Amino acid sequence: MPKGYFGNFGGQFVSELLMPALEELEKAFAHFRRDLNFQREFRYLLKTYAGRPSLLYKAENLSKLWQARVYLKREDLLHTGSHKINNCLGQVLLAKKMSKKRIIAETGAGQHGVATATAAALMKIPCKIYMGEEDLRRQALNGFRMRLLGAEVEGVGGEKGTLRDAVNEALRDWSRTVGETHYVIGSVIGPHPFPSLVRYFQSVIGREARVQILRAERSLPDAIFACVGGGSNAIGIFSAFLKDKQVELIGAEAGGLSPRPGENAASLTLGRPGILQGSLTYLLQDEEGIVHEVHSVSAGLDYPGVGPEHAYLYEKKRARYVAISDQEALSAFALLSREEGILPALESSHAVAAAQKWREKCKKKNPLMIINLSGRGDKDVAEVQRLLEEKQK
Ligand SMILES: *Cc1c(COP(=O)(O)O)cnc(C)c1O
Secondary structure, three states: OOOOEEOOEEOOOOOHHHHHHHHHHHHHHHHHOOOHHHHHHHHHHHHHHHOOOOOEEEOHHHHHHHOOEEEEEEHHHOHHHEOHHHHHHHHHHHHHHOOOOEEEEEEOOOHHHHHHHHHHHHOOOOEEEEEEHHHHHHOHHHHHHHHHOOOEEEEEOOOOOOHHHHHHHHHHHHHHHOOOEEEOOOOOOOOOOHHHHHHHHHOHHHHHHHHHHHHHHOOOOOEEEEEOOOOHHHHHHHHHHOOOOOOEEEEEEEEEOOOOOOOOEOHHHHOEEEEEOOEEEEEOEOOOOOEOOOOOOOHHHOOOEOOHHHHHHHHOOOEEEEEEEHHHHHHHHHHHHHHHOOOEOHHHHHHHHHHHHHHHHOOOOOOEEEEEEOEEOHHHHHHHHHHHHHHHO
């Protein structure tokens, strides 16, 4: 495979201005992933600061209900409430080793911004977060949270500004300041080496889950479920099981309101190949290649593309991807809350719904399932309340 590709997907489709930064990052990543001190420091942060290893919890009530053995990988219990902290601690530590003086990041709803600002505060590196102005208005508390953490937050793109404007502005900043700045990308997306870099920092999820399930059940799972926005929590857990052909890997995309353009974010099940943010991958676009608007009930899945490795796993049929509607995700949110006393993030609720649908079709007796619970749902409670009240009207 040529460098930076997963099958036909990936690559570095960026302006010349960014090439030096990508090359420097690639070299540093190749060096530090083999550096024992770096690995030791990263593991120490994951353990003492983020709270790893995360639990693999057997959901007994859900297991009884589904007549299966259902385990939850509890990324929701990590500091800041999701798997995003794994990647942010890794990238900010790498930036520190590269003697970068400054961290930047883009954020949509604010979760990646908060996790980046957290890691930057911990490691004492000045941090600037770009966020669309409309997003900043809708998620005002996350803007304030990042400022409390010492980050500078800049609203971009005018009144209608969203994630895409934030990415463009962050890339513009990076191409001006590559010497002193590291750009923390929040998922397994973007130009090489980001998809590999983020995969590396998130693969701890799968390594732990593999050991934990073998210890608990003495066998590998029949199926693993994870939600897919850009795809980092999914790659994180899938990566340790790719060679075990008997383990089904199932990604849950945002089916949103309907399969109509603009009403979902199901890039693999409804999209086709094209170039988005420096990478050749599946994306939602019209005949002329104009990228669609996207919608999902969960802000973290609201992205028109997907990481190139997922495009590869999809075409190779090593993983399957299903679209879960807003309604199905909401029902799964309610189910897990009631059955297990765990409020899942709306993103993670998509994975729970995919698991439920899989179980309904599976003929196997008492199958063994792992659901990656990528984050906690406290951030979504107000939105869920609004949607449930709307439904009652
Ligand atoms: C951001 C986020 C996601 C989506 O990102 P991936 O890169 O697809 O993992 C999923 N779940 C939670 C809780 C998130 O915060």
